[in-house]
Amino acid sequence: MPGKTDKILEQVEQSRVWRSIFRSGRGTSTLHNALAIQQSVFLHLFSTKVRKRMLSVSSTWYLGTLTLGTFFILIVTGVLLMLYYHPSVPQAYADMKDLQFVVSSGLFLRNLHRWSAQAMVFLVFAHMFKVFYRGAYRAPREFNWVVGVVLLLITLLLSYTGYLLPWDQLAYWAITVGSNISAAVPLVGSKIHFLLLGGNQVDANALLRFYVLHCLILPLAALLFVAVHFWRIRKDGGLYVHQSEPKKAGVVDETELVKEVQ
């Protein structure tokens, strides 16, 4: 049976359609594997080769990957939530009630979104601490550290803009306080405040503005910077190797191709 399956698979992989999509072709040679990574629009951001020990838990604690995972959960649940949500006053709050009380698994969906958001903020910080204390921000990775800081800000802004959307008392006052902080900026504070809220107080315009920021502008910005972030991992020499660890005598760093990076 396995032989038959392999045969069918082989046939499929050699078909014109398959070849037109996956250009690397069939094979297990280093070249084939390298091409498989390099020629996929999604995978080519990553290194074609990584050191095996960099994939162990202790080297990164997978914090970056976990952050990406929560980000994907947030995109999926967020899109589903958008199906039930109107960014208008006072319907926004009524939609929360509908999600809570009448939408099947609506509360689960909403809670999943919320908890993932909390987890993402936590993981971003943990990731940064790990990078910082391992010294992974040093040359040649300074720029990627800066990209990471931008991603931190985007994550926090996503968290903040999402806070207003339930349109309950907590949301209203949190955003009132937060936007008033922005008004304290010297000279241009009141302009920033007005720009942020689309008015002088938290109302329908602010809700719409925060909705667009939360669901469109900030996620797109995040995706863009995540792409740059990953691209730079590859360009800066792959995942960071802890230089202070003593090398085993006579053993050259064993390199191996990985098919699955995630």
Place this chain on the structure above:
Amino acid sequence: MKSVKQLISSVWRALFGDTMRAFAIVSVILMLTLAIAPAKDHFSQWHRYQNGYLSMISDRGDAISLRRRFEPGIQQIWHPEIGVVDRCETCHEGLKEASLADVTTQPFRKHPVIPHPLDRYGCTICHRGQGPATTVEEAHDSKLAGVDPILPARYIESGCGQCHQNALTGTPQLNLGRQYLAQYGCVNCHMVKTPDGTVMKATDNPPSLEHIADKTTRDWIFTWLKNPQAYAASATMPNYKLSDADASDLSAFLISSSKPQAGDVDATIIPAAKNADPSAGASLYGESFCATCHAVQNAAGNLVGGDVGPELTRVGNKVKPAWLQAWIENPRVYDEHTLMPHYRFTPQQVAMLTGYLMSKSDSDYSTDAHLGTATPAQIAHGRKLVVELGCAACHTINGVKKPDNFAPDLSQIGSKPLAQLIFLPGMKQTLPTYIASKIKDPGSFGPAMKMPQVPVTDAQREALTTALLSLSDRSQTMPDKLRIAGFHQTTYEPAGHAGKLMADLACMSCHRINGHGSDMAPDLSYEGSAVQAQWLDSFLKNPNTLRPALTRRMPRFNLSDADRKTLTDYIMVAYQSPAIDPDKAPPAVNPPALVEQGRQLFYSKYACQSCHTANTNTDKGYIGPVLAQVGTRLQPAWIYAWLKNPQALRPGTIEPNQNISDEDARAMTAFLMTLKSAGKQEGKQ
């Protein structure tokens, strides 16, 4: 320790040692986790209640029809224009099932009959609670800010008051509460703007204190301030619980700020006042219908009389005889705007009444405070107290301005967020409890609280709470088409000589004319179309009762012939109904055949004698006015129009509209116009 570590690592290896197995285990855990949400949906509370409802109705005789009307799933009443999304019927399935009247277990009880269809406005508009919720805890008792818990049933009438600004027969508690807000002077200090945009006005008529020294003594003021209810059980003035020193200083200031009013102090007491026959005074008090407005406590301690004017049980302890005499002679000298009519008593009558009223004193009620002369320091402190306590919010006081917004605005108190309230320890944290406790004992909320304890009973407090709860945010944002306006006094005042006379007689203290005045006595807006001038003149000269079932009567004012003519002429000309064409009036005198036909219609076809009395010897109807002399009282045009459609002439009258034909109405008018003198029936000519 080591063995635990070994155990854990061996379990870990057993579960996740192999990549495929680890993947399978993680997948199973993920599947189970994802199954929790739909499972929670399926085993939700409302599912259980719907199943409970189904099993309950399955034992009943009409199970099949009940089950046919049962709709599974979330049920909702949705009215976006009033912000109603009520899912209460998801659990309360049997609300509309008339056959479930005997079911007592909630949530399956039938809703009591109310004037609106249940679906028309939803549930939360009256009951409060969180409409969109589908769990008991969240729906009834949510802890969320801005969500009210279920309103206790005893305040349910507040729901009606959100739309109905008028008094409904079905909401006695709400009507009383609104009345008390005005009657106890709450709205003197608190602003209450009703949803139809009018500001509620007080009806407690707090006396002006500009000339208080003419009327009474400093000792009495002191005793009154210490406890108003000890003087008059019905006093609406709250007890401010003043210390002796404060009450003394206040009385000192009030006396010193008083300016004498010409006519009060210089009146010489008519000697007869002192030795007048008390029983004659008592009968004059009765004849003049003083008790219509003033109450007196009887021996059993019950108040007898009306509540328009002040209680007179101990008036002899209070007023100075010279002032009382001047007041009875013409109250408008002391207080231009008093509701009391100027009676035009003879000097002898004034003396008798003064003597009678001065004898109404209580030897147990001592006003002997021995305060002596006031020092400037006392007066200054008294003035400070007057300003602090807000006395001028109710009373007119020389030299003290009426404070603006002395107390918080209550226009939206019915939706005040709980976060803005300060509860006492141990108090149930709901808005109705807060309002009721605040009225009951404002002092318990802190020594700085200026609000006095208003002298209301428990039932009155519940009524006040109901009325305040009806002042909700929702009542303000209600669409205009749902709002039923309340009655609002117009600013109508009659003019000219007759107008002056009517103001002097305070006609509007009892009668309403063109939307202005009280509803104690008949509305006189169309009186000129209704009655005959001669009858009106004789009625003003010597009023008698028209309705045997009523005890109140029009007082006799001792009007001069000229005054009566002025009044009669004015009423006959000015107060005409637009519904009656005086040029098309049926004749006052008719052929006997028509009269006889009318008599038969009156007695047999329409059976008017069941409520009215046309022949005082035979008829026993007492609900409507006696008609034995109607031919001398009413105009034929009015009788005819009244028979055709009574409600068009006087909205709300209990006389039924019997759709009487033109011919029948003409015949009965002819008959009624023959009823001219008391006791004798001229119809049978």
